[in-house]
Amino acid sequence: MDGVLEDTICAIATPAGEGGIGIIRISGPGTLSVAEKIVRLRSGLLLSAVSSHTLHLADILPPELPSQSDPPATPLMRPDRDVIDEALVVLMKGPRSFTAEDVVEIHCHAGHVVLRLVCEACLTAGARLAEPGEFTKRAFLNGRLDLSQAEAVLDTIRATSEAGLKIAQRHLRGDLGRRVERLRTRFVRLLAQVEAGIDFAEEDIAFVGREELRSALEETGHEIRTMLETSQRGVRLREGARVVISGRPNVGKSSLLNTLLGADRAIVTDIPGTTRDVIEESVVWDGLMITLVDTAGLRETADIVEQEGIKRAHSAMEQGDLVLHVLDATELNEQDLSRTFSLPTHPMSLIVINKCDLVDTDRITHLSRLAKEGTGCKVLVTSVRTGMGIDRLRESIRAYLLPASLESTGSMMITNVRHRQALERAETSIQEALDSVRNGVEPEFVAIDLRGASDALGEVTGAITSDEVLNQIFSEFCIGK
Numbered sequence: 001m002d003g004v005l006e007d008t009i010c011a012i013a014t015p016a017g018e019g020g021i022g023i024i025r026i027s028g029p030g031t032l033s034v035a036e037k038i039v040r041l042r043s044g045l046l047l048s049a050v051s052s053h054t055l056h057l058a059d060i061l062p063p064e065l066p067s068q069s070d071p072p073a074t075p076l077m078r079p080d081r082d083v084i085d086e087a088l089v090v091l092m093k094g095p096r097s098f099t100a101e102d103v104v105e106i107h108c109h110a111g112h113v114v115l116r117l118v119c120e121a122c123l124t125a126g127a128r129l130a131e132p133g134e135f136t137k138r139a140f141l142n143g144r145l146d147l148s149q150a151e152a153v154l155d156t157i158r159a160t161s162e163a164g165l166k167i168a169q170r171h172l173r174g175d176l177g178r179r180v181e182r183l184r185t186r187f188v189r190l191l192a193q194v195e196a197g198i199d200f201a202e203e204d205i206a207f208v209g210r211e212e213l214r215s216a217l218e219e220t221g222h223e224i225r226t227m228l229e230t231s232q233r234g235v236r237l238r239e240g241a242r243v244v245i246s247g248r249p250n251v252g253k254s255s256l257l258n259t260l261l262g263a264d265r266a267i268v269t270d271i272p273g274t275t276r277d278v279i280e281e282s283v284v285w286d287g288l289m290i291t292l293v294d295t296a297g298l299r300e301t302a303d304i305v306e307q308e309g310i311k312r313a314h315s316a317m318e319q320g321d322l323v324l325h326v327l328d329a330t331e332l333n334e335q336d337l338s339r340t341f342s343l344p345t346h347p348m349s350l351i352v353i354n355k356c357d358l359v360d361t362d363r364i365t366h367l368s369r370l371a372k373e374g375t376g377c378k379v380l381v382t383s384v385r386t387g388m389g390i391d392r393l394r395e396s397i398r399a400y401l402l403p404a405s406l407e408s409t410g411s412m413m414i415t416n417v418r419h420r421q422a423l424e425r426a427e428t429s430i431q432e433a434l435d436s437v438r439n440g441v442e443p444e445f446v447a448i449d450l451r452g453a454s455d456a457l458g459e460v461t462g463a464i465t466s467d468e469v470l471n472q473i474f475s476e477f478c479i480g481k
Contacts, residue, residue, distance in 0.1 A: 006029070007028055007029075007030070007127075007128060008026065008027065008028030008029060008030035008031055008033075008034055008126065008127045008128070009026070009027055009028055009127060009128055009129070009130035009131075009134055009135070009138075010024060010025065010026045010027075010034070010119060010122040010123065010127040010128070010129065010130060011024070011025060011119070011129060011130040011134075011135070011479050011480035012024055012025075012115050012119055012479075012480050013025045013105075013135075013480035013481065014110060014115075014480070016112065017110070017112075018110060018111055018112075019110035020109075020110060021107050021108070021109070021110050022107075022108055022109065022110030022111070022114065022115045023105055023106065023107055023108075024105070024106040024108070024115065024118050024119055024122060025103065025104075025105050025106075025130075025135065025480060026103065026104045026105075026106075026122055026127055027097070027098075027099045027101050027102070027103045027104075027130075027135060027138060028101055028102070028127070029101065029102070030126055030127070031101065031102040031103060031104050032047060032048050032091070032102060032104070033125075033126060034104075034122055034125045034126045034127045035047050035089070035091070035104040035106075035122075035125075036048065037063045037064070037125040037126070038060055038061055038062065038063055038118075038121045038122065038125050039058045039059075039060060039061075039089050039104075039106070040058055040059045040060075040061055041056050041057070041058045041089070042056070042057045042058060042059070043056060043057075047089065047091055047104070048091075050091060052091055052092055052093040052096065053090065053091075053092055053093075053096070054090065054091075055088045055089070055090050055107075056088065056089050056090070057086065057087075057088060057089075058086070058087055058088070058089045058106075059083045059085075059086055059087075060083065060084045060085050060086070060087050060106060060108060060118050060121065061082070061083055061084060061121070062082070062084065062117075062121050062124070063121060063124050063125045084108075084114065084117045084118055084121065085108045085109055085114050085117075085118065086108070087106050087107055087108035087109075087118075088106075088107040089104065089105070089106050089107070090104070090105050090107070091103075091104050092104070092105070094142075095142070095144070098135065098136075098139055098144065099135055099138040099139050099142060099144065100138070100139060100142035100143065100144040101138060101142065106118060129479070130479055130480065131474075131479070132474060132475050132476070132477045132478060132479050133154075133473070133474030133475065133476065133477025133478075133481060134474065134479075135480070135481055136150050136153050136154075136474060136477060136481055137150070137470065137474045140462060140470075146174065146177040146181075146461040146462050146463075147177075147460070147461055147462025147465060147470075147473070148171055148174075148176045148177045148180070148416075148419065148460055148461055148462075149171065149172055149173075149174055149177055150462075150473070150474075151171070151416055151418075151473060152168050152169070152171035152172035152176075153172060153477075153481065154476060154477055154481075155167075155168035155171065155172075155238060155415065155416075156168040156169065156172060157478075157481065159238075160239070160240050160282075160284075160289040161237070161240070161284050161287050161288055161289040162284075162287040163237050163286075163287030163288050163402070164237045164238050164239075164240075164287075164289070164415075166287070167234065167237050167238065167413050167415055168238075168415075170412070171415075175412060176412065176414075176419070176460070177460070177461045179227075179412060180457050180460045180461055181457075181461055181463075183220055183223065183224065183426075183457055184454050184457040184458055184461075184463070186216065186220060187220070187450055187453050187454040187457065188454055190213065190216060190217075190450055191447060191450040191451055191454060194213070194443050194446055194447045194450060195447055197443055198443050198444060198447065210437050210440075213437055213446070214434065214437045214438065217430050217433055217434045217437065218434065220430060220453075221427060221430040221431065221434070224423055224426055224427050224430065225427060227412065227414055227423060228414065228420065228423050228424065228427065230412065230413040230414050231413075231414040231415075231419075231420040231423075233401070233402050233413065234413035234414045234415035235415055235417070236288070236321060236401055236402065237288065237402070237413060237415060238415035238416070239289075240282065240288070240289030240290065240291055241288065241289070241290050241291070241321040241322065241401045242290075242291045242293060242316075242319065242320045242321050242322075243290055243291070243292050243293065243320065243321065243322045243323075243324060243397055243401075244293040244295060244316045244317050244319075244320035244322070244323045244324065245257055245292065245293060245294050245295060245324045245326060246295050246298060246313060246316075246317055246323055246324065246325055246326065247297065247298065247325055247326035247327060247328075248297050248298055248327075248328070249297025249298075250297065250328065251297070251326045251327060251328040251354055251355075252326060252328065252354040252355060252384050253294055253295065253297070253326050254279075254294050255354075255384040255385075256324070256326060256352070256354065256382075256384050257279065257281070257292055257294040259384045259387070259390055260283070260292055260390070260393075260394065261281050261283055261292060262283075278293055278294070278295055278296075278309075278312050278313070278316050279293070279294040280292070280293050280294075285394060285397075285398055286398055288398060288401060288402055290397070290401070293316050293320065295309075295312070295313035295316050295317070296309030296310050296312065296313045297310075298310060298313060320348075321348060321401060322348045322349070322350065322397060322400055322401060323348065323349045323350070324349075324350050324352050324393075324397075325349060325350070325351050325352065325377075326352045326354055327351065327352065327353045327354065327371070328354060328355055329353050329354060329355045329356045329358065329359040329363075329364060329367065329381075330355050330358050330359060332353065332367055348400060349375070349377050350377060350378055350379075350380060350393075350396060350397070350400065351371050351372070351375060351377045351378070351379040351380070352379075352380050352382055352393065353367065353368060353371070353379065353380070353381050353382065354382050354383065354384060355383060355384075355385070356381045356382060356383050356388060356389070357383035357385060357386045357388060358383075364381055368381060378396060380392060380393050380396060418459075418460075418469075418473075419460050422456050422457065422459040422460045423456070423457075423460070425452070425453075425456040426452075426453045426456035426457050429449045429450070429452035429453035429456060430449070430453050432449045432452075433446050433449035433450055433453065436449065
């Protein structure tokens with residue numbers, strides 16, 4: 001994106017397809033020049049003469065023909081300047097705009113041909129087509145957003161649940177950026193004091209004592225670790241969670257999937273091995289997007305197709321956030337349970353004993369106790385046929401994947417892998433600085449670690465970053481945002 005702040009860009013900002021309104025956005029130093037070549041206000045005023053942030057009815061026209069000495073006109077430039085569409089036009093003067101530049105938005109009818117012609121008119125008038133994420137990148141480069149806020153724009157667009165949207169909005173409001181910047185400021189201040197002590201070592205002035213430095217590092221390190229502890233659950237909020245249903249054939253896995261979904265998605269028969277491939281369906285529970293995965297029954301078989309299904313079942317379990325090991329209460333005995341004890345190798349597992357409506361209550365209680373003692377996992381008794389225990393199973397799945405309340409995290413979660421990696425580097429630098437302080441190492445080495453922690457935190461907000469990182473981040477955006 002060379003020359004990103006020197007030219008004027010335009011793009012269609014609304015999704016493709018028919019609709020009531022489509023928006024073309026123009027931004028850059030030549031915004032007014034481009035817009036006034038194609039916008040004719042019904043009021044007769046020039047666009048540059050109207051108040052900022054006010055809507056005006058206008059006709060959108062192709063640019064006028066150039067003079068005879070200019071190169072031949074494009075097919076879009078017609079002498080009669082036929083109106084492309086009528087629209088509402090708004091001028092947002094910088095810096096009071098999303099990009100902090102002059103911005104014009106054209107709100108016309110949302111049809112493929114209309115939007116294409118208006119966008120082509122903007123290009124002919126002197127703008128160029130924006131690259132993916134370029135509007136948001138300009139907002140970052142112009143200081144309108146920090147980098148964590150810019151990434152939150154994409155998270156807001158891609159949110160798959162209300163909970164994920166809440167976290168994205170907190171980041172977009174700058175909650176994460178302010179918290180990280182406060183920690184970074186603390187490191188910058190400590191670094192300044194340590195370096196002052198190095199520069200004036202002969203003056204016998206203690207700018208910061210080792211005990212004070214140790215205490216500050218421990219406090220900051222604890223705060224960063226607290227933030228990192230939210231990252232696993234934060235990623236689930238952002239991207240959703242995978243819950244894998246596993247077990248032997250005919251224990252009720254597919255029936256359980258259908259019940260949890262509230263729809264007949266998987267084929268259910270009494271024939272063992274009916275499910276031979278992985279079946280995935282998504283559902284939103286209490287603001288969390290959950291992908292339920294039904295798998296082939298686990299057993300020894302000579303059927304090549306079924307073997308492949310079992311192989312995929314094991315792969316799905318390895319990739320899942322939570323595994324439900326389903327057992328059949330009608331066929332379960334102590335010997336079967338002893339084999340089950342080796343099943344929950346996944347760190348997040350639940351034992352689900354199904355068909356409990358067909359077995360004596362005392363027997364179920366005994367088998368549940370043995371299963372819990374043998375696996376260390378929570379055991380839930382259910383009946384897909386009667387609905388017994390299904391609500392409790394849903395609640396347990398939700399509780400395993402996320403805390404009961406988002407407020408328990410202090411309204412802050414790390415949902416971005418890049419943020420987590422930067423915080424991990426900061427934590428490593430803090431620990432190395434602490435070791436140096438405790439061991440009486442020369443302050444020059446402590447200063448290096450303090451600077452490393454400060455720079456790592458700066459990567460979260462974009463205070464410290466590279467063009468390569470920026471290009472990678474904004475390349476994930478759609479054109480027009």
